[in-house]
Amino acid sequence: xxxxxxxxxxxxxxxxxxxxxxxxxxxxxxxxxxxxxxxxxxxxxxxxxxxxxxxxxxxxxxxxxxxxxxxxxxxxxxxxxxxxxxxxxxxxxxxxxxxxxxxxxxxxxxxxxxxxxxxxxxxxxxxxxxxxxxxxxxxxxxxxxxxxxxxxxxxxxxxxxxxxxxxxxxxxxxxxxxxxxxxxxxxxxxxxxxxxxxxxxxxxxxxxxxxxxxxxxxxxxxxxxxxxxxxxxxxxxxxxxxxxxxxxxxxxxxxxxxxxxxxxxxxxxxxxxxxxxxxxxxxxxxxxxxxxxxxxxxxxxxxxxxxxxxxxxxxxxxxxxxxxxxxxxxxxxxxxxxxxxxxxxxxxxxxxxxxxxxxxxxxxxxxxxxxxxxxxxxxxxxxxxxxxxxxxxxxxxxxxxxxxxxxxxxxxxxxxxxxxxxxxxxxxxxxxxxxxxxxxxxxxxxxxxxxxxxxxxxxxxxxxxxxxxx
Numbered sequence: 001x002x003x004x005x006x007x008x009x010x011x012x013x014x015x016x017x018x019x020x021x022x023x024x025x026x027x028x029x030x031x032x033x034x035x036x037x038x039x040x041x042x043x044x045x046x047x048x049x050x051x052x053x054x055x056x057x058x059x060x061x062x063x064x065x066x067x068x069x070x071x072x073x074x075x076x077x078x079x080x081x082x083x084x085x086x087x088x089x090x091x092x093x094x095x096x097x098x099x100x101x102x103x104x105x106x107x108x109x110x111x112x113x114x115x116x117x118x119x120x121x122x123x124x125x126x127x128x129x130x131x132x133x134x135x136x137x138x139x140x141x142x143x144x145x146x147x148x149x150x151x152x153x154x155x156x157x158x159x160x161x162x163x164x165x166x167x168x169x170x171x172x173x174x175x176x177x178x179x180x181x182x183x184x185x186x187x188x189x190x191x192x193x194x195x196x197x198x199x200x201x202x203x204x205x206x207x208x209x210x211x212x213x214x215x216x217x218x219x220x221x222x223x224x225x226x227x228x229x230x231x232x233x234x235x236x237x238x239x240x241x242x243x244x245x246x247x248x249x250x251x252x253x254x255x256x257x258x259x260x261x262x263x264x265x266x267x268x269x270x271x272x273x274x275x276x277x278x279x280x281x282x283x284x285x286x287x288x289x290x291x292x293x294x295x296x297x298x299x300x301x302x303x304x305x306x307x308x309x310x311x312x313x314x315x316x317x318x319x320x321x322x323x324x325x326x327x328x329x330x331x332x333x334x335x336x337x338x339x340x341x342x343x344x345x346x347x348x349x350x351x352x353x354x355x356x357x358x359x360x361x362x363x364x365x366x367x368x369x370x371x372x373x374x375x376x377x378x379x380x381x382x383x384x385x386x387x388x389x390x391x392x393x394x395x396x397x398x399x400x401x402x403x404x405x406x407x408x409x410x411x412x413x414x415x416x417x418x419x420x421x422x423x424x425x426x427x428x429x430x431x432x433x434x435x436x437x438x439x440x441x442x443x444x445x446x447x448x449x450x451x452x453x454x455x456x457x458x459x460x461x462x463x464x465x466x467x468x469x470x
Contacts, residue, residue: 004018006019038054039145043113044140049113071127082096097185101185101259104178104181106141108249110140111174112250123177125144127142165231176232176242179245186225188214189208191229205233212277224249252265330352337430342414345434349393349410349411359461361461389407396410408438409439411435412437417431429449449464
């Protein structure tokens with residue numbers, strides 16, 4: 001990886017260089033020349049600071065570099081990256097951890113000393129002087145111009161910043177970044193290693209707790225780092241504010257003799273504890289991964305899920321409505337065959353086509369169609385005149401049966417006779433003789449031979465009608 005923010009020689013003198021990766025024409029077109037007026041800050045251990053500005057621009061191997069006065073320190077992100085090189089070398093790892101921790105402590109203190117002064121949060125945008133150097137005392141921190149540095153780090157290949165949450169600003173951002181760096185140093189693992197989901201993991205608080213990632217770490221230190229990492233998580237954010245988190249961390253990590261040794265932050269675990277913690281860690285990761293996958297599946301597919309849920313709800317509604325409608329339908333339950341015949345003709349006269357449907361099973365439905373048509377005519381008339389109705393023929397006849405009778409419909413003079421079959425045989429045949437009156441002021445003499453059988457629910461139903469008309 002080619003470094004884009006580094007110390008180099010310019011005209012025989014050391015300088016901080018920012019390689020933009022742009023040719024002269026692109027440099028001018030993107031107005032990168034404005035970076036010459038962007039400021040950085042050098043913060044000293046005593047709290048004083050000075051403004052840093054670029055001095056000039058030069059072209060090296062076809063690329064434009066911005067440069068300014070030197071700072072004899074190391075880039076903070078590179079000090080943390082060195083932990084990867086020594087992860088398999090315990091002795092060297094402890095030394096690298098101590099140097100990185102020292103640099104982070106100086107960085108945190110410098111952030112506190114700067115206060116509200118805007119400065120870059122990205123560890124790659126800060127140089128830290130961990131040893132005595134020229135021009136600045138040990139513990140000084142150089143916060144480079146943020147926009148210029150971010151451009152260079154993007155070209156360098158550090159486009160995804162794993163140390164900062166884009167939702168945080170000010171001291172919250174500084175406390176969170178400090179927590180991530182200390183977690184990386186003390187647990188020897190990054191809390192948010194995934195590139196694709198890093199910011200979502202930060203917002204959701206998806207990381208392995210320090211009690212499992214570094215179980216022997218001092219509890220007060222672990223709790224403060226945990227509180228810092230929960231700053232972007234609204235539901236889990238603790239009562240402690242970012243300034244308190246940083247101040248309390250500095251009290252633990254800075255002593256009269258300097259930065260506390262890394263070994264001083266850990267304690268020995270009881271025998272057999274490591275095996276138990278490993279099982280707990282695996283259980284936690286398994287549970288967390290499944291929970292996060294499920295939540296994010298719901299989030300990423302919420303529109304489809306809402307649509308499917310709506311369709312299912314509609315189908316359930318239709319199913320329930322249909323079931324209720326079926327349950328509310330009239331039946332011939334509890335009626336004997338004679339009663340079904342009488343009820344059928346009464347329903348015909350009153351235009352109760354739904355009950356007529358329940359009486360029929362396989363027989364001709366022309367009577368039902370007639371009842372439906374006259375029922376529709378009656379309802380249409382009532383829409384214009386509430387008094388308009390069709391009078392059942394039995395009612396008309398009982399009141400005198402005077403003619404003309406233009407609104408009369410139904411059966412009169414009904415005579416029913418059983419001609420064969422029995423209830424024991426589950427089949428009975430009747431003859432029904434009657435007059436059918438029509439609103440068109442005529443009557444028809446009918447003789448119907450009707451066969452009734454029991455259905456699978458043991459209810460009597462009309463299965464055949466053989467009709468003769470005169």
